[in-house]
Amino acid sequence: MTTQLPVNALTVDVEDYFQVSAFAPHIARSEWTSRECRIERNMDRLLDLFERHAVKATFFTLGWIAERYPRIVRDLVDAGHEVASHGYGHERAHDQTPEAFLADIRLAKMILEDLSGQEVRGYRAPSFSIGSRNPWAFDALERAGYRYSSSVYPVRHDHYGTPDAPRFAHCIGGIVEIPPTTVRFQGRNWPASGGGYFRLLPYTLSRALLRRVNTVDGQSGVFYMHPWEIDAGQPRVPGVGVKSRFRHYLNLARTETRLARLLADFSWGRMDRVFARQLAQPETLQGVQFNDGSAQRSAESGTLGRSQPKPC
Numbered sequence: 009m010t011t012q013l014p015v016n017a018l019t020v021d022v023e024d025y026f027q028v029s030a031f032a033p034h035i036a037r038s039e040w041t042s043r044e045c046r047i048e049r050n051m052d053r054l055l056d057l058f059e060r061h062a063v064k065a066t067f068f069t070l071g072w073i074a075e076r077y078p079r080i081v082r083d084l085v086d087a088g089h090e091v092a093s094h095g096y097g098h099e100r101a102h103d104q105t106p107e108a109f110l111a112d113i114r115l116a117k118m119i120l121e122d123l124s125g126q127e128v129r130g131y132r133a134p135s136f137s138i139g140s141r142n143p144w145a146f147d148a149l150e151r152a153g154y155r156y157s158s159s160v161y162p163v164r165h166d167h168y169g170t171p172d173a174p175r176f177a178h179c180i181g182g183i184v185e186i187p188p189t190t191v192r193f194q195g196r197n198w199p200a201s202g203g204g205y206f207r208l209l210p211y212t213l214s215r216a217l218l219r220r221v222n223t224v225d226g227q228s229g230v231f232y233m234h235p236w237e238i239d240a241g242q243p244r245v246p247g248v249g250v251k252s253r254f255r256h257y258l259n260l261a262r263t264e265t266r267l268a269r270l271l272a273d274f275s276w277g278r279m280d281r282v283f284a285r286q287l288a289q290p291e292t293l294q295g296v297q298f299n300d301g302s303a304q305r306s307a308e309s310g311t312l313g314r315s316q317p318k319p320c
C-alpha cells in the first residue's frame with residue numbers, strides 16, 4: 009500500500025527526561041549527575057521496537073549522554089542506525105555565543121565520532137533553537153564539519169519556530185537544512201512531525217497529516233521523538249508549570265503503541281539515506297540566505313525565509 013509513497017525519516021533526540029529545555033529552570037545542570045538516569049532502558053526498548061519493524065533511524069545524540077553511556081552509541085552502530093549530533097550540553101543555540109556554540113557542537117561531534125568510528129554528518133539543535141535570531145549557527149555548523157541540520161522548525165510556537173522558513177530541504181551556505189515536517193493549511197504551517205503533537209493528537213490525525221505530506225506535497229516527512237516519551241514511569245519533576253507539565257507528561261503510556269502503528273503504516277529510513285540525493289547534490293536545492301548576505305550582521309535583524317536564494 010505504501011510502496012509508491014516517499015520513505016520518511018525517523019529521528020530520535022537522545023536525551024534523558026531531566027535534560028529537556030522546559031525543565032531547565034527547575035533542574036540545574038549540576039544536578040544532572042545525581043538524577044536517576046533512564047536513558048539506557050528506554051533506548052533498549054526503542055531499539056527493540058525498531059528491530060521488530062525492520063526500521064533504521066537517525067539518532068541525534070547528546071555528547072553528554074554518549075560520554076556516560078557509550079554502549080548506546082555502540083548499539084546504534086551495531087544495529088545499522090545513523091549516529092548524529094544533538095550537541096554536547098543541550099543548551100539552546102540562541103542562548104549561546106557563537107564561540108560557545110561552536111565549541112559545543114565540535115565537542116559533541118568528536119565524542120560521537122570517537123565512539124562510533126564513523127563520520128557524524130547531521131545535527132539538530134536543542135528545542136529547534138536555530139532560526140532568524142541566530143543565522144550565524146549555520147556558519148558554525150559548516151566550520152565544525154557538519155553536512156546537514158534539522159533545526160529550523162517552520163511553525164509558530166511559544167518556544168521556537170521560524171514560520172516563514174522553507175518547509176522542505178534547502179541549503180544555507182554549506183549546510184543542507186532538512187526541517188521537521190509541517191502541513192500547510194489555511195495559509196499557515198502546522199506541526200506534523202512528532203514530539204508532543206504526536207502524543208496530543210489522535211493517532212488517525214497524525215497519520216492523515218503525514219500521509220498528506222507524502223501524497224499532496226510528494227515529499228518525505230521528518231518525524232522526531234525522544235526516548236523519555238515512551239517512559240510513563242519516569243520520575244515527576246516538581247515545581248513545573250501547568251503548560252510544561254501537560255506537554256511533557258501527556259499520553260506517555262500510549263506512545264509506544266502509537267509509535268508501533270506509525271512504523272507499520274509508513275516506510276521509514278535514516279536521514280542520511282532518505283535525503284541522500286539532496287545531500288549529494290545540494291546545488292539542486294533552493295538556497296536561502298539572510299537578508300544582507302552576511303550571517304554575522306543579519307543576526308541582529310535578519311529574517312530567514314524571506315531572504316534571497318543563494319547558490320550552495
Ligand SMILES: [Zn+2]
Pocket residue numbers: 021023028094098133134135
Ligand atoms: Zn533535545
